Amino acid sequence: MARPERKTVRDVRKGNRGMLLRTLYFGGPRSRHELTGLTGLSAATISTMTGDLLTEKILMEAGQVESDGGRPRVLLRVNPVYAYLIGVDVAETHVRVELFDLEMAEKARVDYTLRPSHHDIELVARRILAGIDVVLADGQVDASQVLGVGIGVPGIVERGAPDALIHAKTFGWDGVPLGALMRAGTSLPVFIDNGAKTMGQAELWFGAGRGADHAVIVLIGSGVGATVVADGQAVRGTSNSAGEWGHTKIEMNGRPCRCGSRGCLEAYIGAEGLLARAGVPVQTTDWPSALGRVLHDGGPVVDETVTYLGTGLANLINMLNPERILIGGWAGLMIGERHLDQIRVVVGENSLTQPYNATSIVLGELGPDAVAMGAATLVLEEFLDTSAPLRLHAAS
Amino acid sequence: MARPERKTVRDVRKGNRGMLLRTLYFGGPRSRHELTGLTGLSAATISTMTGDLLTEKILMEAGQVESDGGRPRVLLRVNPVYAYLIGVDVAETHVRVELFDLEMAEKARVDYTLRPSHHDIELVARRILAGIDVVLADGQVDASQVLGVGIGVPGIVERGAPDALIHAKTFGWDGVPLGALMRAGTSLPVFIDNGAKTMGQAELWFGAGRGADHAVIVLIGSGVGATVVADGQAVRGTSNSAGEWGHTKIEMNGRPCRCGSRGCLEAYIGAEGLLARAGVPVQTTDWPSALGRVLHDGGPVVDETVTYLGTGLANLINMLNPERILIGGWAGLMIGERHLDQIRVVVGENSLTQPYNATSIVLGELGPDAVAMGAATLVLEEFLDTSAPLRLHAAS
DNA sequence: GCCGTTTCGTTCACGCATTGAACTAACATG
DNA sequence: CATGTTAGTTCAATGCGTGAACGAAACGGC
Numbered sequence: 001m002a003r004p005e006r007k008t009v010r011d012v013r014k015g016n017r018g019m020l021l022r023t024l025y026f027g028g029p030r031s032r033h034e035l036t037g038l039t040g041l042s043a044a045t046i047s048t049m050t051g052d053l054l055t056e057k058i059l060m061e062a063g064q065v066e067s068d069g070g071r072p073r074v075l076l077r078v079n080p081v082y083a084y085l086i087g088v089d090v091a092e093t094h095v096r097v098e099l100f101d102l103e104m105a106e107k108a109r110v111d112y113t114l115r116p117s118h119h120d121i122e123l124v125a126r127r128i129l130a131g132i133d134v135v136l137a138d139g140q141v142d143a144s145q146v147l148g149v150g151i152g153v154p155g156i157v158e159r160g161a162p163d164a165l166i167h168a169k170t171f172g173w174d175g176v177p178l179g180a181l182m183r184a185g186t187s188l189p190v191f192i193d194n195g196a197k198t199m200g201q202a203e204l205w206f207g208a209g210r211g212a213d214h215a216v217i218v219l220i221g222s223g224v225g226a227t228v229v230a231d232g233q234a235v236r237g238t239s240n241s242a243g244e245w246g247h248t249k250i251e252m253n254g255r256p257c258r259c260g261s262r263g264c265l266e267a268y269i270g271a272e273g274l275l276a277r278a279g280v281p282v283q284t285t286d287w288p289s290a291l292g293r294v295l296h297d298g299g300p301v302v303d304e305t306v307t308y309l310g311t312g313l314a315n316l317i318n319m320l321n322p323e324r325i326l327i328g329g330w331a332g333l334m335i336g337e338r339h340l341d342q343i344r345v346v347v348g349e350n351s352l353t354q355p356y357n358a359t360s361i362v363l364g365e366l367g368p369d370a371v372a373m374g375a376a377t378l379v380l381e382e383f384l385d386t387s388a389p390l391r392l393h394a395a396s
Numbered sequence: 397m398a399r400p401e402r403k404t405v406r407d408v409r410k411g412n413r414g415m416l417l418r419t420l421y422f423g424g425p426r427s428r429h430e431l432t433g434l435t436g437l438s439a440a441t442i443s444t445m446t447g448d449l450l451t452e453k454i455l456m457e458a459g460q461v462e463s464d465g466g467r468p469r470v471l472l473r474v475n476p477v478y479a480y481l482i483g484v485d486v487a488e489t490h491v492r493v494e495l496f497d498l499e500m501a502e503k504a505r506v507d508y509t510l511r512p513s514h515h516d517i518e519l520v521a522r523r524i525l526a527g528i529d530v531v532l533a534d535g536q537v538d539a540s541q542v543l544g545v546g547i548g549v550p551g552i553v554e555r556g557a558p559d560a561l562i563h564a565k566t567f568g569w570d571g572v573p574l575g576a577l578m579r580a581g582t583s584l585p586v587f588i589d590n591g592a593k594t595m596g597q598a599e600l601w602f603g604a605g606r607g608a609d610h611a612v613i614v615l616i617g618s619g620v621g622a623t624v625v626a627d628g629q630a631v632r633g634t635s636n637s638a639g640e641w642g643h644t645k646i647e648m649n650g651r652p653c654r655c656g657s658r659g660c661l662e663a664y665i666g667a668e669g670l671l672a673r674a675g676v677p678v679q680t681t682d683w684p685s686a687l688g689r690v691l692h693d694g695g696p697v698v699d700e701t702v703t704y705l706g707t708g709l710a711n712l713i714n715m716l717n718p719e720r721i722l723i724g725g726w727a728g729l730m731i732g733e734r735h736l737d738q739i740r741v742v743v744g745e746n747s748l749t750q751p752y753n754a755t756s757i758v759l760g761e762l763g764p765d766a767v768a769m770g771a772a773t774l775v776l777e778e779f780l781d782t783s784a785p786l787r788l789h790a791a792s
Numbered sequence: 793g794c795c796g797t798t799t800c801g802t803t804c805a806c807g808c809a810t811t812g813a814a815c816t817a818a819c820a821t822g
Numbered sequence: 823c824a825t826g827t828t829a830g831t832t833c834a835a836t837g838c839g840t841g842a843a844c845g846a847a848a849c850g851g852c
Binding site for chain 1: 718
């Protein structure tokens with residue numbers, strides 16, 4: 001029973017301001033008049049609030065629209081260069097740092113290749129910090145204009161005071177305090193989450209998940225994960241490790257999985273498991289094209305994969321009753337592009353009629369590179385919620 | 397993205413009042429002074445607010461406590477007879493109507509036996525309405541003192557305007573408007589939800605789930621369902637049918653399930669499936685004692701059941717990362733009482749270390765009869781949220 | 793060029809919320 | 823009975839959203 005916080009009149013302002021900002025952020029340019037309808041606030045409140053936001057330069061005017069016979073509407077929009085966001089994607093093979101403006105337009109990017117089994121946490125932290133400096137220089141943005149840094153990492157991110165701890169087996173990270181390392185090198189606010197979750201967040205906010213209140217975004221790469229969204233909020237669980245869909249069992253005494261257990265969904269539909277089942281040699285390095293060949297050739301392994309994937313999705317539908325399911329991740333997109341219709345059929349056979357009819361199954365829109373963007377979304381979310389004025393943090 | 401509502405200063409009051417009420421409801425009698433600490437509100441606010449609540453008779457004084465050397469504390473508590481709640485359990489074999497006071501003490505109850513395949517909706521509605529009159533008479537409570545009626549029904553309850561529709565295959569109900577029928581016979585506010593969910597709600601509020609923000613309450617009877625709680629809120633899904641855990645697939649091409657599909661968890665751990673697998677004759681009527689014998693005798697079917705159940709729970713843990721899992725339902729309690737330790741072992745083998753360690757698995761406390769109480773909880777929840785004054789509705 | 797009309801946006805007194813500070817109430821101790 | 827201590831209340835200050843009155847900026851007709 002999450003107990004609500006004490007509220008004062010000031011929280012009212014904060015909440016309404018955030019709502020107005022969100023409306024304008026996602027609802028395009030609008031006039032003050034339209035905003036009264038969209039937010040439910042009175043014209044008086046809209047007037048004073050937009051006044052504030054304009055002088056703070058969070059909003060800007062965006063032209064006029066004639067209004068048959070009367071005073072023309074002045075359109076307002078979020079000022080995309082009011083501030084900037086940094087998103088970081090820490091993956092097995094690279095560290096990518098991207099700079100976005102408030103509207104998520106990419107302003108600069110830098111990639112660092114990571115040698116396999118060279119995932120020393122200090123090295124990764126140094127790369128990120130260096131990357132921040134590089135994108136700021138490239139984008140000609142001062143650190144004081146940056147709202148924060150979002151980082152998507154593999155593995156489980158245990159959020160807790162004072163510091164988020166990261167557990168990533170494949171990296172050899174066991175309770176690594178990346179947040180603390182970052183704070184030692186920059187004064188920017190840092191947000192860390194699992195990369196699959198940040199990607200889900202990106203799809204939910206800017207991709208195929210827009211507007212969905214109940215959704216599941218599944219990510220199929222070499223690993224398999226999911227982001228569950230209920231009532232517009234990501235379900236994190238008690239230690240922020242919800243969404244390990246890949247290691248739910250779909251078959252008793254099934255194939256061994258790299259997690260040590262058996263019958264995990266990931267062992268069937270994850271790229272690694274899929275390719276192994278199709279007899280692709282282990283030493284293959286270019287997995288995507290290998291997967292392309294397997295899918296092109298077809299055969300029982302592909303059919304099986306569709307069946308396992310569809311059944312897994314059906315389980316999500318029965319359990320969570322989402323209005324939308326997004327399939328993402330490089331392998332997920334490849335499978336989905338060829339077999340989405342078949343998948344839908346399998347899902348239909350394995351889920352209850354009523355929730356099945358309430359769900360649409362679609363592919364992700366943002367491609368597999370959205371991890372950094374989703375990470376930046378963590379910062380954006382904080383900004384839209386609090387619309388905290390800039391500059392409580394000094395330059396990096 | 398569930399957009400927040402417009403807020404005014406009055407909503408602040410409503411929210412804080414609700415918080416104070418909840419604190420007092422679950423936190424026993426407290427003095428005004430203690431409440432400042434517990435709620436975070438100032439002494440001034442507590443003073444005026446408790447003043448209001450006392451004159452409205454929602455609160456009452458509950459003695460004094462000396463306070464070494466100073467003015468004694470006056471304890472405040474929720475007035476249990478300020479108002480009453482009615483909970484209804486519509487099951488396959490009976491309709492039960494119970495009257496509770498505000499503190500969920502049972503004041504009266506009445507049972508109506510339902511003949512199998514005699515689930516005419518009009519009949520059920522008549523039984524409920526009659527039951528309401530009976531318990532009010534027995535408990536010597538006037539309808540005007542009742543906050544509302546909560547009803548737990550089998551099947552899927554599709555919540556929507558203007559009316560909740562109920563789909564219950566086993567009852568032959570397909571889109572039945574029970575709410576409308578109730579409103580035709582009583583002016584009391586009516587809340588309807590799935591019985592498994594109301595039971596989950598009861599365990600969460602008054603049973604083994606107290607205080608858990610992330611929990612899953614599984615209900616194992618002849619059918620199998622689950623209530624998912626994330627951030628203190630029940631996850632309902634987009635059409636209120638989340639939680640159909642029993643029909644998630646645990647085995648590809650497994651046993652046929654009464655839902656028409658194969659390999660559903662319910663086909664293995666539901667009482668019906670379990671007994672069938674153990675070779676108990678179909679015509680057996682006393683399922684609980686039959687199950688008792690099977691469990692007592694042991695053997696591979698029981699071991700298998702434990703494995704299936706543990707694996708199913710492991711999937712929940714991986715997917716949702718709850719802090720607590722409650723096992724309820726008459727069959728669930730029988731299995732759990734004998735085999736909880738074994739179940740925990742299986743769960744450990746089939747879930748990821750980190751989320752497993754964050755979860756405790758316990759038995760439900762309220763027994764299988766908590767459906768009506770949970771239904772009444774729906775009314776209570778509404779009351780605590782809004783603390784709506786009584787009497788916007790006339791007598792029934 | 794002027795005026796009425798229409799639509800958009802702003803200003804201001806009002807009601808209602810929490811709060812800190814000053815105050816009163818109720819006890820124990822010596 | 824005076825003093826100290828803790829509990830609870832009252833009140834002016836401050837902040838917020840709102841409706842009503844007002845001001846601003848266009849158009850059309852003359």
